[in-house]
Amino acid sequence: MPDYTEAGQREGVNGPVRVVLVSVAHQPFGLLMSQVYNVIRPGAQGFKLKQQPDSENGREWGEIEYRGQALRVIELARLLHLPLTEPIEYSQILLCGQLNSRGAILEPFGIACDDILSATQTFSIEELRPLPGWLFYKRLGRLIWGAALVNRKVLEEQPQLAPGLPGLGLLEVASVGLDLSQNKSKPLSALKKGKATDFKHDFHPAETQRPVMLLDLEVVRRRLFVDSK
Amino acid sequence: MSEFSSNNFSASPPESEAEQLMLEMQRRAVAFQNEQEQEQLVSLLTFNLAKEWFALPLDRVKLVSRLTEVTPVPGTSRYVLGVINYKSAIYPLLDIHELLHLDTPIINRASRFVIVSHNQHSFAVLVDAMTEVREVPEYMLEGQLRHNPDISNYIRSEIKIEARLLGLLNLEAILQTVAEGD
Numbered sequence: 164m165p166d167y168t169e170a171g172q173r174e175g176v177n178g179p180v181r182v183v184l185v186s187v188a189h190q191p192f193g194l195l196m197s198q199v200y201n202v203i204r205p206g207a208q209g210f211k212l213k214q215q216p217d218s219e220n221g222r223e224w225g226e227i228e229y230r231g232q233a234l235r236v237i238e239l240a241r242l243l244h245l246p247l248t249e250p251i252e253y254s255q256i257l258l259c260g261q262l263n264s265r266g267a268i269l270e271p272f273g274i275a276c277d278d279i280l281s282a283t284q285t286f287s288i289e290e291l292r293p294l295p296g297w298l299f300y301k302r303l304g305r306l307i308w309g310a311a312l313v314n315r316k317v318l319e320e321q322p323q324l325a326p327g328l329p330g331l332g333l334l335e336v337a338s339v340g341l342d343l344s345q346n347k348s349k350p351l352s353a354l355k356k357g358k359a360t361d362f363k364h365d366f367h368p369a370e371t372q373r374p375v376m377l378l379d380l381e382v383v384r385r386r387l388f389v390d391s392k
Numbered sequence: 393m394s395e396f397s398s399n400n401f402s403a404s405p406p407e408s409e410a411e412q413l414m415l416e417m418q419r420r421a422v423a424f425q426n427e428q429e430q431e432q433l434v435s436l437l438t439f440n441l442a443k444e445w446f447a448l449p450l451d452r453v454k455l456v457s458r459l460t461e462v463t464p465v466p467g468t469s470r471y472v473l474g475v476i477n478y479k480s481a482i483y484p485l486l487d488i489h490e491l492l493h494l495d496t497p498i499i500n501r502a503s504r505f506v507i508v509s510h511n512q513h514s515f516a517v518l519v520d521a522m523t524e525v526r527e528v529p530e531y532m533l534e535g536q537l538r539h540n541p542d543i544s545n546y547i548r549s550e551i552k553i554e555a556r557l558l559g560l561l562n563l564e565a566i567l568q569t570v571a572e573g574d
Contacts, residue, residue, distance in 0.1 A: 190464060190466075243466035243467060244466055244467055245466050292481070292482045294465070294475070294482065294484075295484060295513055295515075297513070297567065297570065297571035298465060298467075298468050298472060298475075298484050298571075299465060299466070299467035299468050300571075301469075301571065301572060302467035302468070303466065303467035306467075307465070307466075307467070310475065310482055312477065312480060312482075370460065370461070370477045370478070370479075370480070372477060372480065373461065373463060373477060374463045374475055374477050374482050375463075376465060376466070
């Protein structure tokens with residue numbers, strides 16, 4: 164059984180879990196608020212891009228200078244094997260690391276995402292679900308540690324998710340009087356891998372909540388500072 | 393005692409051809425009944441993937457659902473379409489057409505998600521149309537009629553029913569490929 168508790172314990176497994184919802188390649192993801200210390204917005208004072216990631220030479224992170232300090236920044240899309248949409252200099256960068264007992268951030272790093280959808284979403288443990296490791300461990304390791312059931316309205320309120328998203332919209336054939344013989348069937352190829360398809364005019368979504376993958380940034384810190392040594 | 397009672401025929405040797413035939417029919421009926429009582433029947437949920445006919449043991453099937461929204465999950469194999477939320481439970485959704493070398497499915501109102509449970513894993517499989525529940529003798533689950541090395545791992549056995557081949561899916565092999573494949 165995969166260990167899903169590591170990320171959860173930071174918030175206390177019985178207490179509310181506070182999550183930052185971010186958008187990456189037009190998909191929402193959740194990060195534990197306890198692992199995020201600040202947000203560096205594009206064009207912030209003291210922000211300067213020093214080097215882009217160089218994955219061809221094995222360096223998946225870029226580097227920025229923020230308030231005189233060099234900071235490794237890794238694009239969440241790159242970690243998740245999703246298409247890169249925003250370059251680092253136009254991304255929202257979440258400041259992460261390991262907090263010591265004196266409140267200093269050890270091994271700080273930045274996580275670049277396209278946008279911040281909601282900075283304060285609170286979930287109870289009943290709203291979180293484990294995901295089987297066989298789905299993605301081979302490719303992502305333990306970066307995804309579960310899913311939160313997020314009210315659809317929270318995601319649909321975000322303007323950047325409006326056209327054709329969220330989700331692939333693989334359909335609910337529940338509409339009364341729906342005539343699919345009138346050329347309304349959809350080739351599955353349209354649904355494959357991150358291609359957004361808008362079936363809303365044909366079908367109604369079945370559930371009011373939508374699963375959003377939760378990411379453990381501690382896995383990223385280890386990847387940047389422990390595994391790369 | 394009625395003159396049609398079976399004892400009527402067994403008490404004295406049959407004389408007419410009709411009596412002989414009735415005795416033989418009776419013997420066969422008893423044998424058939426005994427055979428059926430001894431035979432373990434297995435219920436299979438059958439469905440179509442492309443034009444082919446497949447089945448899963450009914451006791452592995454949790455439910456069959458109409459299609460609902462699929463949330464993509466990064467980093468999965470190409471046989472995983474994402475996850476679905478069905479009544480607040482989340483299930484990975486597999487499309488095994490490519491695995492079985494079948495045509496890409498066309499989504500329509502006959503399409504369904506079959507949610508199955510296997511070795512503590514629950515997941516959904518996209519199927520093109522449900523057919524029916526079939527009861528087959530357990531011994532029939534052992535045969536393999538066709539040999540296709542590319543897909544034979546994923547089909548536990550094949551049963552010939554009314555001149556059609558029904559393939560019983562091997563969930564273990566399918567899950568293994570999905571977990572380890574590209």
